[in-house]
Amino acid sequence: MTYNVTFPVGKVFDTTKHYQVTIGSVIVTCESVDDVVIDGGNVTFNAAGTYVLLLTATNGQATATATITVEAKDDTPQNSLLSVDFTNAETRPELPESNENATATYTNNGLQLTSSTSANGTIYYNHVFDEVLSGIVTTEITFRINPENNQFINLMFFNAVDGTSPAMGYAIASSGMIQHTPGASTWISQQYNGKTIYLQKGDFEYTIKVVADFDQGISYLYLSGDSVKLDEDDFVLPEEGIYIGSNPFRWSTREPQKLSVGIDKKKGVSFTVAEINVYENNAPVIAEAAADNAEVTLADGTASVQISATVLGADDFTVSCTQEGASVSGKTVSFTQEGEYTVTVTAQNEFGTVTKTVTVNVKAAAQTGE
Numbered sequence: 323m324t325y326n327v328t329f330p331v332g333k334v335f336d337t338t339k340h341y342q343v344t345i346g347s348v349i350v351t352c353e354s355v356d357d358v359v360i361d362g363g364n365v366t367f368n369a370a371g372t373y374v375l376l377l378t379a380t381n382g383q384a385t386a387t388a389t390i391t392v393e394a395k396d397d398t399p400q401n402s403l404l405s406v407d408f409t410n411a412e413t414r415p416e417l418p419e420s421n422e423n424a425t426a427t428y429t430n431n432g433l434q435l436t437s438s439t440s441a442n443g444t445i446y447y448n449h450v451f452d453e454v455l456s457g458i459v460t461t462e463i464t465f466r467i468n469p470e471n472n473q474f475i476n477l478m479f480f481n482a483v484d485g486t487s488p489a490m491g492y493a494i495a496s497s498g499m500i501q502h503t504p505g506a507s508t509w510i511s512q513q514y515n516g517k518t519i520y521l522q523k524g525d526f527e528y529t530i531k532v533v534a535d536f537d538q539g540i541s542y543l544y545l546s547g548d549s550v551k552l553d554e555d556d557f558v559l560p561e562e563g564i565y566i567g568s569n570p571f572r573w574s575t576r577e578p579q580k581l582s583v584g585i586d587k588k589k590g591v592s593f594t595v596a597e598i599n600v601y602e603n604n605a606p607v608i609a610e611a612a613a614d615n616a617e618v619t620l621a622d623g624t625a626s627v628q629i630s631a632t633v634l635g636a637d638d639f640t641v642s643c644t645q646e647g648a649s650v651s652g653k654t655v656s657f658t659q660e661g662e663y664t665v666t667v668t669a670q671n672e673f674g675t676v677t678k679t680v681t682v683n684v685k686a687a688a689q690t691g692e
Contacts, residue, residue: 349378367394401602403459404449404581408432409596418447424585431466432596437473437585446584447595450483454577455536458603458634463583464529467521468592472496475593476586478532480578489576490534490541494593498522500530500545502569512543512566517552519545519566527596531563533607535634536578539571542609542632565610568632605674606636611667617683618657626656627682629665636669660686
C-alpha cells in the first residue's frame with residue numbers, strides 16, 4: 323500500500339495516524355536520513371522534499387510492509403514578499419539605526435524597539451517592496467508589548483516609499499487596545515462580540531494578521547495568541563484565533579510600497595517583534611463565514627439557516643453539510659434532527675481551493691403540556 327501525504331517542514335509526522343496494527347509493532351525507516359529524524363512512530367522532516375517512509379510491522383510470525391510518500395513543504399508561505407524571523411541570529415537583518423532618543427536591540431524574543439522615557443523618539447523597521455502592492459496580500463506580525471510600555475505603538479503601517487501618511491495602518495494604544503486609522507488623526511478601537519479588545523503586557527505574545535485587498539481598499543483583521551481582556555473580562559483566544567472585522571483603508575489612493583513597524587515621535591514606548599510575514603494570496607481567501615442564526619429550534623420537524631461569507635479572489639462560494647439530518651439548497655441549510663452540525667463553505671479559483679467551517683446548533687422543539 324502507498325499513501326501520499328503533504329506535511330509542513332519542522333512538524334512531527336505521527337505514522338500511527340496513517341498506519342495502524344493491533345498486534346506487534348511498527349518500525350519506520352527512510353532512505354533520506356540526513357533530513358529526517360525518526361523517533362519510534364514519530365518522524366520529523368528538517369528540509370523540504372519528497373520522502374518515502376517504509377513501515378514494517380511484525381508479530382513474530384509474519385511481517386507486513388507499507389510505504390508512505392510524504393511531501394514536506396517549506397513553512398514560508400507561497401508567493402512570499404517578506405519573511406523575517408527576528409529571533410534567528412543567523413538570518414535576521416541588520417538592526418535599524420538607533421538614535422539619541424530611540425534604540426533597536428536584539429533579544430531572545432526578537433527585535434526590541436524602545437524610545438526614551440524623557441524625550442520623544444522615532445525609530446522604525448522599514449521594508450520597501452519591489453513594487454507597489456496590489457491584489458490580496460496577507461501580513462502577519464508576531465509581537466509582545468513590553469511591561470514598561472506606556473505609549474502608542476505603530477505596529478503595521480503601509481506607506482508610499484517617500485511618504486509617511488499611511489494607506490493602511492494598525493496600532494496598539496498605551497492601554498493595549500488594537501486601533502485602526504480610517505482617516506487623518508482618527509483611530510477606531512477594535513471590538514469582538516461588542517467588547518473592546520485589550521492586549522496584555524509582558525509574557526503575552528500575539529499575532530495580528532491582516533488580509534488586505536489593495537485594489538478595493540479594505541482590510542480584514544484577525545488575532546491569535548495568548549489571552550486578552552474583553553472590556554474587563556479575561557478571554558482566552560482559541561487556538562485558531564479570532565476574526566475581528568473589516569476596516570477601510572485610510573487613503574486608498576496612496577501607492578503602498580513600504581511596510582513600517584515602529585515608534586513615531588513618542589516617549590516611553592517599548593515592544594518586541596518576533597516575526598513578520600507578508601505574502602500574496604493567489605488562492606481565494608474566505609475572510610469570514612457565518613450562519614444568520616448559530617442556534618435554531620426545530621418547528622414542525624424542520625429548521626433552516628442562511629449561510630453568508632465574504633470571499634476574496636473568487637466570484638462565489640458553495641455550501642455543503644454531509645451529516646444525517648441536513649440538506650443544502652444553494653446557501654440555505656435545512657435540518658430535520660437536533661444536534662450540532664458542521665457546515666463547510668468552499669471557494670475556489672484557478673490557483674486553489676479553500677474552506678471554512680460554520681457550526682450550527684439545532685435544538686428540539688420545546689415540549690408543551692397537555
